[in-house]
Amino acid sequence: MNPQFTFNPGPAAVYPEVRQYLLDAYDEGWLSAPHRGERFQAMVRQCTENLRLKLNIPQDYTILFTSSATECWEILAQSLTPRRSFHLFNGSFGQKWFDYARALRPGCTGLRFDVNDVPDAATLPFDPAETDLVCITQNETSTATQLRDQFVLNLFNRIGPALLAVDATSSLGGAALKFIKADVWYGSVQKCLGLPAGLGLLVLSPRAVARAREINEKAHYNSLTSMITNMLNHQTTHTPNVLDIYLLSRVIAQREGIKTIAPHLQERAQKLYDYFEQVQPLGLRPLIDNPDARSVTVVGVQGPAALIEEVKRRARDEAGLQLGSGYGDHKATSFRLANFPAVPDAAFEALVQFLEKARAAVSA
Numbered sequence: 001m002n003p004q005f006t007f008n009p010g011p012a013a014v015y016p017e018v019r020q021y022l023l024d025a026y027d028e029g030w031l032s033a034p035h036r037g038e039r040f041q042a043m044v045r046q047c048t049e050n051l052r053l054k055l056n057i058p059q060d061y062t063i064l065f066t067s068s069a070t071e072c073w074e075i076l077a078q079s080l081t082p083r084r085s086f087h088l089f090n091g092s093f094g095q096k097w098f099d100y101a102r103a104l105r106p107g108c109t110g111l112r113f114d115v116n117d118v119p120d121a122a123t124l125p126f127d128p129a130e131t132d133l134v135c136i137t138q139n140e141t142s143t144a145t146q147l148r149d150q151f152v153l154n155l156f157n158r159i160g161p162a163l164l165a166v167d168a169t170s171s172l173g174g175a176a177l178k179f180i181k182a183d184v185w186y187g188s189v190q191k192c193l194g195l196p197a198g199l200g201l202l203v204l205s206p207r208a209v210a211r212a213r214e215i216n217e218k219a220h221y222n223s224l225t226s227m228i229t230n231m232l233n234h235q236t237t238h239t240p241n242v243l244d245i246y247l248l249s250r251v252i253a254q255r256e257g258i259k260t261i262a263p264h265l266q267e268r269a270q271k272l273y274d275y276f277e278q279v280q281p282l283g284l285r286p287l288i289d290n291p292d293a294r295s296v297t298v299v300g301v302q303g304p305a306a307l308i309e310e311v312k313r314r315a316r317d318e319a320g321l322q323l324g325s326g327y328g329d330h331k332a333t334s335f336r337l338a339n340f341p342a343v344p345d346a347a348f349e350a351l352v353q354f355l356e357k358a359r360a361a362v363s364a
Protein backbone atom coordinates (compact mmCIF):
# COMPACT_ATOMS: atom_id res chain seq x y z
CA MET A 1 0.00 0.00 0.00
CA ASN A 2 1.18 3.53 -0.72
CA PRO A 3 1.88 5.60 2.38
CA GLN A 4 -0.67 8.30 3.07
CA PHE A 5 2.04 10.95 3.36
CA THR A 6 5.69 10.95 2.31
CA PHE A 7 8.46 13.03 3.88
CA ASN A 8 11.00 11.86 1.34
CA PRO A 9 13.19 14.82 0.37
CA GLY A 10 13.25 13.84 -3.31
CA PRO A 11 11.53 12.60 -5.23
CA ALA A 12 9.10 14.17 -2.82
CA ALA A 13 5.36 14.59 -2.41
CA VAL A 14 3.74 16.06 -5.53
CA TYR A 15 0.81 18.44 -5.36
CA PRO A 16 -2.46 16.48 -5.54
CA GLU A 17 -3.54 18.77 -8.40
CA VAL A 18 -0.84 17.16 -10.55
CA ARG A 19 -3.18 14.22 -11.16
CA GLN A 20 -5.66 16.45 -13.00
CA TYR A 21 -2.90 18.38 -14.77
CA LEU A 22 -1.55 15.09 -16.15
CA LEU A 23 -4.95 14.31 -17.64
CA ASP A 24 -5.22 17.85 -18.99
CA ALA A 25 -1.77 17.53 -20.59
CA TYR A 26 -2.96 14.45 -22.45
CA ASP A 27 -6.33 15.91 -23.40
CA GLU A 28 -4.84 19.21 -24.54
CA GLY A 29 -2.33 17.46 -26.78
CA TRP A 30 0.83 18.58 -24.97
CA LEU A 31 2.40 15.12 -25.14
CA SER A 32 2.93 15.48 -28.89
CA ALA A 33 3.15 19.26 -29.14
CA PRO A 34 6.12 20.44 -31.26
CA HIS A 35 8.73 22.15 -29.10
CA ARG A 36 9.50 24.65 -31.87
CA GLY A 37 5.87 25.62 -32.28
CA GLU A 38 4.15 28.84 -31.21
CA ARG A 39 1.93 27.07 -28.73
CA PHE A 40 4.93 25.71 -26.82
CA GLN A 41 6.68 29.07 -26.93
CA ALA A 42 3.62 30.82 -25.52
CA MET A 43 3.39 28.27 -22.71
CA VAL A 44 7.09 28.73 -21.85
CA ARG A 45 6.68 32.51 -21.87
CA GLN A 46 3.73 32.26 -19.50
CA CYS A 47 5.56 29.76 -17.30
CA THR A 48 8.70 31.87 -16.91
CA GLU A 49 6.63 35.01 -16.29
CA ASN A 50 4.80 33.24 -13.50
CA LEU A 51 8.07 31.89 -12.08
CA ARG A 52 9.35 35.47 -11.85
CA LEU A 53 6.14 36.62 -10.22
CA LYS A 54 5.73 33.77 -7.74
CA LEU A 55 9.40 33.23 -6.82
CA ASN A 56 10.53 36.88 -7.02
CA ILE A 57 13.07 36.27 -9.76
CA PRO A 58 14.27 39.65 -11.09
CA GLN A 59 13.12 40.72 -14.58
CA ASP A 60 16.69 40.96 -15.86
CA TYR A 61 17.61 37.41 -14.80
CA THR A 62 17.42 34.65 -17.43
CA ILE A 63 15.49 31.47 -16.65
CA LEU A 64 16.58 28.28 -18.47
CA PHE A 65 15.27 24.72 -18.45
CA THR A 66 17.64 21.81 -17.88
CA SER A 67 17.06 18.10 -17.24
CA SER A 68 18.21 18.17 -13.62
CA ALA A 69 20.36 19.91 -11.06
CA THR A 70 23.07 17.36 -11.84
CA GLU A 71 23.14 18.56 -15.44
CA CYS A 72 23.66 22.11 -14.14
CA TRP A 73 26.89 20.99 -12.42
CA GLU A 74 28.23 19.92 -15.79
CA ILE A 75 26.92 22.93 -17.72
CA LEU A 76 28.56 25.33 -15.27
CA ALA A 77 31.91 23.54 -15.43
CA GLN A 78 31.82 23.37 -19.25
CA SER A 79 30.45 26.82 -20.03
CA LEU A 80 31.41 29.16 -17.16
CA THR A 81 34.69 27.71 -15.89
CA PRO A 82 37.59 28.15 -18.31
CA ARG A 83 40.07 28.03 -15.40
CA ARG A 84 38.76 26.80 -12.03
CA SER A 85 35.96 26.92 -9.53
CA PHE A 86 36.10 26.97 -5.73
CA HIS A 87 33.66 24.78 -3.80
CA LEU A 88 32.46 25.11 -0.23
CA PHE A 89 30.47 22.12 1.01
CA ASN A 90 29.55 19.97 4.00
CA GLY A 91 27.66 17.08 2.41
CA SER A 92 27.18 14.70 -0.49
CA PHE A 93 25.60 17.04 -3.05
CA GLY A 94 28.21 19.77 -2.64
CA GLN A 95 30.92 17.11 -2.74
CA LYS A 96 29.51 15.62 -5.97
CA TRP A 97 29.41 19.05 -7.60
CA PHE A 98 33.07 19.54 -6.65
CA ASP A 99 33.96 16.05 -8.00
CA TYR A 100 32.26 16.63 -11.38
CA ALA A 101 33.81 20.08 -11.74
CA ARG A 102 37.27 18.77 -10.85
CA ALA A 103 36.95 15.94 -13.36
CA LEU A 104 36.49 18.53 -16.13
CA ARG A 105 38.75 21.26 -14.69
CA PRO A 106 41.52 19.68 -12.60
CA GLY A 107 42.50 23.06 -11.09
CA CYS A 108 39.28 23.29 -9.07
CA THR A 109 39.67 23.52 -5.29
CA GLY A 110 37.30 22.85 -2.44
CA LEU A 111 36.81 23.19 1.29
CA ARG A 112 34.69 20.93 3.48
CA PHE A 113 33.23 22.46 6.63
CA ASP A 114 31.61 20.81 9.62
CA VAL A 115 27.82 20.39 9.55
CA ASN A 116 27.52 22.42 12.76
CA ASP A 117 29.76 25.25 11.58
CA VAL A 118 28.68 28.55 10.09
CA PRO A 119 31.50 29.37 7.67
CA ASP A 120 33.08 32.83 7.51
CA ALA A 121 32.95 34.28 4.00
CA ALA A 122 35.95 36.53 4.68
CA THR A 123 38.41 33.67 5.28
CA LEU A 124 37.49 31.22 2.50
CA PRO A 125 40.67 30.17 0.67
CA PHE A 126 40.19 31.32 -2.93
CA ASP A 127 41.66 34.10 -5.04
CA PRO A 128 38.80 36.06 -6.68
CA ALA A 129 41.04 37.11 -9.56
CA GLU A 130 42.00 33.52 -10.40
CA THR A 131 38.61 31.90 -9.81
CA ASP A 132 35.76 31.76 -12.35
CA LEU A 133 33.05 30.42 -10.11
CA VAL A 134 32.54 30.25 -6.34
CA CYS A 135 30.17 27.36 -5.66
CA ILE A 136 27.97 26.85 -2.62
CA THR A 137 25.05 24.60 -1.75
CA GLN A 138 22.45 26.86 -0.16
CA ASN A 139 20.50 23.93 1.23
CA GLU A 140 22.52 20.71 1.64
CA THR A 141 19.82 18.06 1.45
CA SER A 142 22.12 15.25 2.60
CA THR A 143 23.06 16.87 5.93
CA ALA A 144 19.86 18.92 6.46
CA THR A 145 21.86 22.13 6.75
CA GLN A 146 21.47 25.55 5.20
CA LEU A 147 23.61 28.61 4.54
CA ARG A 148 21.83 31.76 5.68
CA ASP A 149 21.18 34.88 3.55
CA GLN A 150 23.79 36.88 5.46
CA PHE A 151 26.53 34.42 4.55
CA VAL A 152 25.54 34.45 0.86
CA LEU A 153 25.53 38.26 0.94
CA ASN A 154 28.96 38.45 2.61
CA LEU A 155 30.37 36.02 0.09
CA PHE A 156 28.85 37.89 -2.86
CA ASN A 157 30.44 41.10 -1.56
CA ARG A 158 33.93 39.62 -1.64
CA ILE A 159 34.01 37.63 -4.90
CA GLY A 160 35.03 40.52 -7.18
CA PRO A 161 35.14 39.34 -10.79
CA ALA A 162 34.28 35.73 -9.93
CA LEU A 163 30.66 34.57 -10.25
CA LEU A 164 28.72 33.18 -7.30
CA ALA A 165 26.87 29.94 -8.15
CA VAL A 166 24.29 28.49 -5.78
CA ASP A 167 22.80 25.00 -5.68
CA ALA A 168 19.31 25.71 -4.34
CA THR A 169 17.81 22.40 -5.40
CA SER A 170 15.99 21.67 -2.15
CA SER A 171 15.02 25.28 -1.40
CA LEU A 172 14.01 26.73 -4.79
CA GLY A 173 10.27 27.24 -4.38
CA GLY A 174 10.42 26.86 -0.60
CA ALA A 175 12.72 29.66 0.57
CA ALA A 176 12.57 33.36 -0.30
CA LEU A 177 15.92 33.33 -2.13
CA LYS A 178 17.61 36.69 -2.69
CA PHE A 179 18.35 36.20 -6.36
CA ILE A 180 20.18 39.52 -6.78
CA LYS A 181 22.83 38.34 -4.29
CA ALA A 182 24.25 35.66 -6.61
CA ASP A 183 24.85 35.10 -10.33
CA VAL A 184 23.75 31.52 -10.84
CA TRP A 185 20.93 29.66 -9.07
CA TYR A 186 19.58 26.25 -9.94
CA GLY A 187 17.33 23.48 -8.72
CA SER A 188 15.09 20.59 -9.73
CA VAL A 189 11.31 20.54 -9.70
CA GLN A 190 10.90 17.32 -7.66
CA LYS A 191 11.82 19.03 -4.40
CA CYS A 192 10.14 22.26 -3.29
CA LEU A 193 8.08 22.64 -6.47
CA GLY A 194 6.08 19.47 -5.83
CA LEU A 195 6.39 17.99 -9.35
CA PRO A 196 7.59 14.74 -10.91
CA ALA A 197 11.38 14.57 -11.49
CA GLY A 198 13.01 15.21 -14.85
CA LEU A 199 13.24 19.00 -15.07
CA GLY A 200 15.69 21.53 -13.69
CA LEU A 201 15.71 25.33 -13.58
CA LEU A 202 18.84 27.39 -14.11
CA VAL A 203 18.61 31.10 -13.30
CA LEU A 204 21.33 33.52 -14.46
CA SER A 205 22.16 37.12 -13.57
CA PRO A 206 22.94 39.58 -16.40
CA ARG A 207 26.61 39.28 -15.34
CA ALA A 208 26.50 35.49 -15.75
CA VAL A 209 24.85 35.78 -19.18
CA ALA A 210 27.51 38.29 -20.29
CA ARG A 211 30.26 35.97 -19.01
CA ALA A 212 28.76 32.99 -20.84
CA ARG A 213 28.65 35.01 -24.09
CA GLU A 214 32.26 36.15 -23.59
CA ILE A 215 33.49 32.59 -23.02
CA ASN A 216 31.18 31.38 -25.82
CA GLU A 217 31.72 27.68 -25.22
CA LYS A 218 29.97 25.73 -27.98
CA ALA A 219 31.36 22.22 -27.79
CA HIS A 220 28.30 20.74 -26.07
CA TYR A 221 24.62 20.39 -26.93
CA ASN A 222 23.88 22.05 -23.58
CA SER A 223 26.39 24.88 -23.90
CA LEU A 224 25.16 27.91 -22.05
CA THR A 225 25.37 30.30 -25.00
CA SER A 226 23.17 28.02 -27.13
CA MET A 227 20.70 27.63 -24.28
CA ILE A 228 20.51 31.39 -23.74
CA THR A 229 20.09 32.08 -27.46
CA ASN A 230 17.32 29.48 -27.76
CA MET A 231 15.52 30.87 -24.71
CA LEU A 232 15.29 34.30 -26.36
CA ASN A 233 12.70 32.50 -28.51
CA HIS A 234 11.27 30.56 -25.56
CA GLN A 235 12.89 27.41 -26.88
CA THR A 236 15.45 24.85 -25.76
CA THR A 237 18.49 23.30 -27.47
CA HIS A 238 16.88 19.86 -27.60
CA THR A 239 13.43 18.31 -27.19
CA PRO A 240 12.73 19.15 -23.57
CA ASN A 241 10.47 17.55 -20.99
CA VAL A 242 7.38 19.32 -22.36
CA LEU A 243 5.10 17.44 -19.96
CA ASP A 244 7.00 18.60 -16.88
CA ILE A 245 7.24 22.16 -18.19
CA TYR A 246 3.47 22.09 -18.69
CA LEU A 247 2.93 20.72 -15.18
CA LEU A 248 5.24 23.41 -13.79
CA SER A 249 3.29 26.10 -15.65
CA ARG A 250 0.04 24.86 -14.08
CA VAL A 251 1.44 24.41 -10.56
CA ILE A 252 3.21 27.76 -10.50
CA ALA A 253 0.12 29.56 -11.82
CA GLN A 254 -2.04 28.33 -8.94
CA ARG A 255 0.57 28.45 -6.16
CA GLU A 256 0.79 31.27 -3.67
CA GLY A 257 3.75 33.64 -3.83
CA ILE A 258 7.00 32.72 -2.09
CA LYS A 259 6.37 35.59 0.36
CA THR A 260 3.46 33.55 1.70
CA ILE A 261 4.94 30.07 1.34
CA ALA A 262 8.39 30.66 2.88
CA PRO A 263 7.21 32.00 6.28
CA HIS A 264 4.79 29.09 6.57
CA LEU A 265 7.61 26.58 6.06
CA GLN A 266 9.81 28.48 8.52
CA GLU A 267 7.15 28.30 11.16
CA ARG A 268 6.61 24.58 10.53
CA ALA A 269 10.35 23.90 10.75
CA GLN A 270 10.68 25.88 13.97
CA LYS A 271 7.85 23.90 15.56
CA LEU A 272 9.47 20.62 14.55
CA TYR A 273 12.91 21.59 15.80
CA ASP A 274 11.41 22.81 19.09
CA TYR A 275 9.53 19.54 19.46
CA PHE A 276 12.54 17.30 18.81
CA GLU A 277 14.79 19.48 20.95
CA GLN A 278 12.50 19.95 23.94
CA VAL A 279 10.52 16.69 23.99
CA GLN A 280 13.13 14.37 22.44
CA PRO A 281 10.40 11.77 21.72
CA LEU A 282 11.74 8.22 22.30
CA GLY A 283 15.22 9.80 22.43
CA LEU A 284 15.06 11.36 18.95
CA ARG A 285 16.63 14.81 18.60
CA PRO A 286 17.67 17.21 15.83
CA LEU A 287 20.50 15.89 13.64
CA ILE A 288 22.15 19.32 13.60
CA ASP A 289 22.95 20.80 17.02
CA ASN A 290 23.63 24.36 15.90
CA PRO A 291 20.29 26.15 15.25
CA ASP A 292 22.07 28.58 12.89
CA ALA A 293 23.16 25.73 10.62
CA ARG A 294 19.81 23.90 10.45
CA SER A 295 17.84 23.74 7.23
CA VAL A 296 14.29 25.03 7.03
CA THR A 297 13.20 22.83 4.13
CA VAL A 298 14.85 19.55 5.16
CA VAL A 299 14.67 18.67 8.87
CA GLY A 300 17.17 16.05 10.08
CA VAL A 301 16.45 13.91 13.15
CA GLN A 302 18.96 11.59 14.82
CA GLY A 303 18.88 8.61 17.14
CA PRO A 304 20.50 5.20 17.64
CA ALA A 305 20.39 3.07 14.45
CA ALA A 306 18.00 0.48 15.91
CA LEU A 307 15.56 3.19 17.02
CA ILE A 308 15.69 4.97 13.65
CA GLU A 309 14.91 1.71 11.88
CA GLU A 310 12.03 0.92 14.22
CA VAL A 311 10.51 4.39 14.01
CA LYS A 312 10.67 4.36 10.20
CA ARG A 313 9.03 0.95 10.05
CA ARG A 314 6.29 1.71 12.56
CA ALA A 315 5.56 5.14 11.08
CA ARG A 316 4.98 3.43 7.75
CA ASP A 317 3.01 0.41 9.04
CA GLU A 318 0.98 2.05 11.79
CA ALA A 319 0.45 5.59 10.52
CA GLY A 320 1.03 5.45 6.74
CA LEU A 321 3.95 7.88 7.03
CA GLN A 322 7.03 7.47 4.85
CA LEU A 323 10.01 9.11 6.57
CA GLY A 324 12.99 10.09 4.44
CA SER A 325 16.09 7.97 5.05
CA GLY A 326 19.33 9.40 6.32
CA TYR A 327 22.05 10.04 3.77
CA GLY A 328 25.76 9.31 3.50
CA ASP A 329 27.53 9.15 6.86
CA HIS A 330 24.23 9.65 8.69
CA LYS A 331 22.28 7.00 6.80
CA ALA A 332 21.65 4.57 9.67
CA THR A 333 21.42 7.05 12.53
CA SER A 334 19.04 9.65 11.15
CA PHE A 335 15.92 10.27 9.15
CA ARG A 336 15.00 13.34 7.16
CA LEU A 337 11.70 15.17 6.88
CA ALA A 338 11.02 17.16 3.72
CA ASN A 339 9.40 20.40 4.84
CA PHE A 340 8.34 21.15 1.27
CA PRO A 341 5.30 23.20 0.22
CA ALA A 342 3.46 20.18 -1.24
CA VAL A 343 3.65 18.29 2.07
CA PRO A 344 0.42 19.30 3.85
CA ASP A 345 0.23 20.45 7.47
CA ALA A 346 -1.87 17.34 8.11
CA ALA A 347 1.21 15.17 7.45
CA PHE A 348 3.18 16.93 10.19
CA GLU A 349 0.24 16.71 12.58
CA ALA A 350 -0.02 12.97 11.88
CA LEU A 351 3.72 12.55 12.49
CA VAL A 352 3.68 14.28 15.89
CA GLN A 353 0.54 12.34 16.82
CA PHE A 354 2.27 9.07 15.93
CA LEU A 355 5.36 9.98 17.99
CA GLU A 356 3.27 11.11 20.95
CA LYS A 357 1.35 7.83 20.90
CA ALA A 358 4.59 5.82 20.76
CA ARG A 359 5.98 7.90 23.62
CA ALA A 360 2.88 7.36 25.76
CA ALA A 361 3.06 3.60 25.13
CA VAL A 362 6.67 3.47 26.31
CA SER A 363 6.04 5.40 29.53
CA ALA A 364 2.83 3.48 30.37
Ligand SMILES: *Cc1c(COP(=O)(O)O)cnc(C)c1O
Pocket residue numbers: 010067068069070071093137139140141142167168169170188200
Ligand atom coordinates in the same frame (compact mmCIF):
# COMPACT_ATOMS: atom_id res chain seq x y z
C1 LIG B 1 18.43 16.52 -5.21
C2 LIG B 1 19.62 17.40 -5.24
C3 LIG B 1 20.48 17.45 -6.36
C4 LIG B 1 20.31 16.56 -7.55
O1 LIG B 1 19.09 16.80 -8.21
P1 LIG B 1 18.78 15.97 -9.54
O2 LIG B 1 17.46 16.48 -9.98
O3 LIG B 1 18.75 14.53 -9.12
O4 LIG B 1 19.88 16.22 -10.48
C5 LIG B 1 21.53 18.33 -6.32
N1 LIG B 1 21.75 19.13 -5.26
C6 LIG B 1 20.95 19.12 -4.17
C7 LIG B 1 21.25 20.02 -3.03
C8 LIG B 1 19.86 18.25 -4.14
O5 LIG B 1 19.05 18.24 -3.06
